[in-house]
Amino acid sequence: MGEHKQRMVRGELYKDSDPELVAERRRAQSLCDEFNRTGPEETERREQVLRQLLGKLGDGSWIMPRFQCDYGYLIEIGANSFLNYDAILLDCAPITIGDDVSIGPRCQLLTALHPMADHEARRQRWESAAPIAIGDNVWFGGGVIVCPGVTVGTNTVVGAGSVVTRDLPDGVFAAGNPARVIRSL
């Protein structure tokens, strides 16, 4: 593993223009394109491509096209989970999705971060990433955005269009931008 991939995996600043990372993203993009070209009858082919692409896909889990991600192997999905249309998973750090999770259309799980106060580092395209973890039996309405480093607890529901900037505990309904806990479930 090259220096920049090691830095990415450790959550340190790295450059995504590194040739090893560029090659890995190209592979993932090709597999995403192949998945997104499949028709509704090609359920076996869809599953085969997802198993090549993802770090883990539990039994009974499925994803609707279009699906996009950066690397694929950093994504682990448990059993009986569902990602609806147009999910975007920027997996520069691990993204873990539990069992029995329902993800609405157009959700985005974004692990990538760019320097904020260090303008020169941002200009030079240094970046980093922080993991996202989604607990068992979570439901996201459509258009939820999850920011880097966030953990969402088991049995939690997030309302459509919410931006989750901080961890959410188990068993709550949260909504809004930024997402706030509205009530226990």
Ligand SMILES: CC(=O)SCCNC(=O)CCNC(=O)[C@H](O)C(C)(C)COP(=O)(O)OP(=O)(O)OC[C@H]1O[C@@H](n2cnc3c(N)ncnc32)[C@H](O)[C@@H]1OP(=O)(O)O
């Ligand atoms: C797997 C899939 O494909 S699912 C995809 C398709 N379905 C969806 O996207 C679901 C869309 N609906 C939602 O996301 C809703 O937020 C729900 C169903 C989760 C919850 O809605 P409700 O039952 O109406 O919530 P509830 O009555 O508890 O609302 C409590 C408060 O939160 C507010 N609220 C509810 N949802 C949201 C939201 N998405 N964003 C911001 N605020 C919200 C309500 O306005 C209310 O505020 P108020 O007390 O000031 O009036």
